[in-house]
Amino acid sequence: MEKWYSIGMPNREQAKADVLQGTLDLMVLQTLETLGALHGYAIAARLEQVSGGALQLNMGTLYPALMRLEQRGLVRGNWGTTDSNRKARFYTLTTAGRRQLAKERHAWDRMAAIMRTLLRGEA
Amino acid sequence: MRILREWVHRALGTLVPRRRDRDLEEELRLHLELATDDEQRRGHTLEDAVRAARIRAGGVSQAMDVLRDQRGLPSIDALVRDLRFGLRVLTKDRWITLAAVVALAIGIAANNTVFTIVNAILLRDLPFDEPDRIVAIGTRAGNVRTLNAGVSYADFQDWRAASQTFEGLGAMRETTMNVGDERVGPERFVGSYISANAFGLVGQRPMLLDDLLAASDERVGLRVFGTMFAVFAFVALLLATVGLYAVTADAAARRTREIGVRVALGAQAKHIWWLVTRSAAWQLAIGLSIGMVGATGIGQLLRSVLIGTSAMDPVTLFAVAGLLAVVGLSACLLPARRAMRLDPAAVLRYE
Numbered sequence: 001m002e003k004w005y006s007i008g009m010p011n012r013e014q015a016k017a018d019v020l021q022g023t024l025d026l027m028v029l030q031t032l033e034t035l036g037a038l039h040g041y042a043i044a045a046r047l048e049q050v051s052g053g054a055l056q057l058n059m060g061t062l063y064p065a066l067m068r069l070e071q072r073g074l075v076r077g078n079w080g081t082t083d084s085n086r087k088a089r090f091y092t093l094t095t096a097g098r099r100q101l102a103k104e105r106h107a108w109d110r111m112a113a114i115m116r117t118l119l120r121g122e123a
Numbered sequence: 124m125r126i127l128r129e130w131v132h133r134a135l136g137t138l139v140p141r142r143r144d145r146d147l148e149e150e151l152r153l154h155l156e157l158a159t160d161d162e163q164r165r166g167h168t169l170e171d172a173v174r175a176a177r178i179r180a181g182g183v184s185q186a187m188d189v190l191r192d193q194r195g196l197p198s199i200d201a202l203v204r205d206l207r208f209g210l211r212v213l214t215k216d217r218w219i220t221l222a223a224v225v226a227l228a229i230g231i232a233a234n235n236t237v238f239t240i241v242n243a244i245l246l247r248d249l250p251f252d253e254p255d256r257i258v259a260i261g262t263r264a265g266n267v268r269t270l271n272a273g274v275s276y277a278d279f280q281d282w283r284a285a286s287q288t289f290e291g292l293g294a295m296r297e298t299t300m301n302v303g304d305e306r307v308g309p310e311r312f313v314g315s316y317i318s319a320n321a322f323g324l325v326g327q328r329p330m331l332l333d334d335l336l337a338a339s340d341e342r343v344g345l346r347v348f349g350t351m352f353a354v355f356a357f358v359a360l361l362l363a364t365v366g367l368y369a370v371t372a373d374a375a376a377r378r379t380r381e382i383g384v385r386v387a388l389g390a391q392a393k394h395i396w397w398l399v400t401r402s403a404a405w406q407l408a409i410g411l412s413i414g415m416v417g418a419t420g421i422g423q424l425l426r427s428v429l430i431g432t433s434a435m436d437p438v439t440l441f442a443v444a445g446l447l448a449v450v451g452l453s454a455c456l457l458p459a460r461r462a463m464r465l466d467p468a469a470v471l472r473y474e
Contacts, residue, residue, distance in 0.1 A: 040150060041157040044180075058181030059151050064193040067142075071132035071193075072125040089150050100125070 024057075024065050025074075026108060029101040032075060032093045039088035040066060066091060074100050130196075137195035137203070147190050151183045188389065229414070234443040251325045256290070293321035364447070368454040379458065386463060395463055396456070403455035410451075411444050418443075 031046050032038060038046070043066075044057045069075045074097035080090045093101070135141070158180045162172035251257060260282075261270030274282075274294070283292045295317045303309030382395055418440060 039153070041154045044154070045157075045161070056179055058179070059154055059183070059186035060181050060189045063147070063151065063154075063186055064189045067190060067193045068129060071129040071136075073128055074125070086153060086156070087149070088153050096125075 024061065025069060026101070026104050028062075028065060028069060029074065029093065029097055029104070032091060033098065033101055037080075037090040037092045039082065039090050041088075043091070069097070073097075133194065133196050140194055142194065144187065144191075147187060147194075148183060151186055155180055155183065185389070225410075229417075234418075234439075234447075251327065253326070257325060260292075291320055291324045293324050294318040295321060364450050368450055372454040372458055379461075382459060382463060383469075387468075392463060395459065399455050399459040400452065403452055407448050407451045411448060414447075415440060415444060 027047055028043060031043050035042075035046060040059075040062055044062055047055050047057060066075065066077065070077055070091075073094060075091045076094050077089045077091050079087060082088045132141075155176055158176035159169075159172045162175045162179075163169060167175055259270065261274055262272040262278075263270055264272040276294070279292070279294050286292055295315045297313065297315050300312055300314050301309040302312055302314075378399070382399075385395060385398075
């Protein structure tokens with residue numbers, strides 16, 4: 001007899017979000033460093049473009065992340081106008097944000113190097 | 124450090140949101156507009172572009188939910204929201220609240236009173252061989268129910284001489300006293316000074332001092348009284364329980380529509396449970412406190428009429444209060460559970 005098991009969706013989504021959260025913060029900080037002041041949609045569009053469409057951020061993930069970074073004092077948001085003359089909230093890196101990015105980039109590089117070595121079994 | 128800063132912001136955000144809902148919504152709406160523009164540029168018609176953008180970016184209300192959680196402290200935020208809502212419902216349905224509170228108060232007061240009597244008369248006899256033959260006599264001053272005025276020794280002697288109904292008369296005075304000996308330090312007790320013949324009268328032997336024994340009539344049908352009270356008590360508890368259940372269940376059922384709306388808007392089961400439990404807990408708390416005060420008052424009255432009943436029989440008081448609290452809560456939760464299980468669409472049409 002065949003048996004079906006299912007894993008509760010909320011748990012699975014929670015786990016996914018947890019993994020993503022740290023990397024998402026880093027991605028947002030890096031994007032702001034590379035391109036300067038951007039509004040939320042531009043950040044999402046840039047990440048989608050860089051990932052070749054693999055990374056589609058919905059608003060429920062992106063904006064809470066931006067709010068979290070703002071609450072931590074890593075980015076600052078200000079209302080301004082876009083090229084098409086629309087009101088938008090532009091985010092910029094703060095000094096603390098730049099420092100945090102450097103630190104996290106370094107940590108990420110190290111971790112990635114370790115994982116690469118480990119997974120290829122070179123050691 | 125950074126995390127601490129985030130939580131400080133969130134704590135402040137709970138009290139005074141730095142960014143209003145409108146501000147957040149505007150940001151999300153722009154996101155959708157820009158996404159729609161992009162889709163149109165990729166060759167979609169406006170209608171398709173709107174749909175594609177919504178799929179890609181997600182819904183505004185879902186994002187707003189997460190943003191609101193991120194803005195403040197989640198549990199406190201929900202608590203404040205639910206509390207405000209609960210209070211509003213409580214004041215809106217003030218007649219139902221009043222009825223529930225009154226039902227609870229009467230239920231507790233009546234039950235506590237009656238069970239105290241039952242406990243004193245029926246369940247817990249006086250620890251003597253023929254307790255129904257023992258009565259207290261005394262004098263009272265003014266319009267009170269207590270034998271509060273005292274009896275002079277001369278009066279006591281006269282009563283004893285003139286008495287034909289009683290087997291004997293003993294004198295007693297309740298007081299607090301300090302008792303101790305060489306080994307045990309003094310301890311404070313509530314006790315009585317009694318005349319030498321009192322032990323003989325109640326058919327007991329003192330544990331010490333055998334020679335205290337000296338010696339000495341009437342009957343009252345307390346037992347009939349007791350049985351009557353027991354039946355009365357049971358009916359009172361039954362009525363209070365049924366009444367409380369009916370009032371609360373009706374109030375909760377009236378919220379079926381509201382619960383349906385909340386479920387349809389994506390409220391979690393957890394939140395609904397809390398909401399219902401909280402408003403029920405408020406009503407119960409108010410009703411129980413009034414009831415307990417009332418029961419204590421009636422208990423005081425009872426104490427003056429019936430010797431051996433304490434004004435506050437804590438076991439009875441809390442047992443009755445506990446039972447009514449459980450009944451009250453389940454009366455709220457059962458209709459709420461039913462409402463949550465229904466199809467939101469059906470609930471929304473429910474009147």
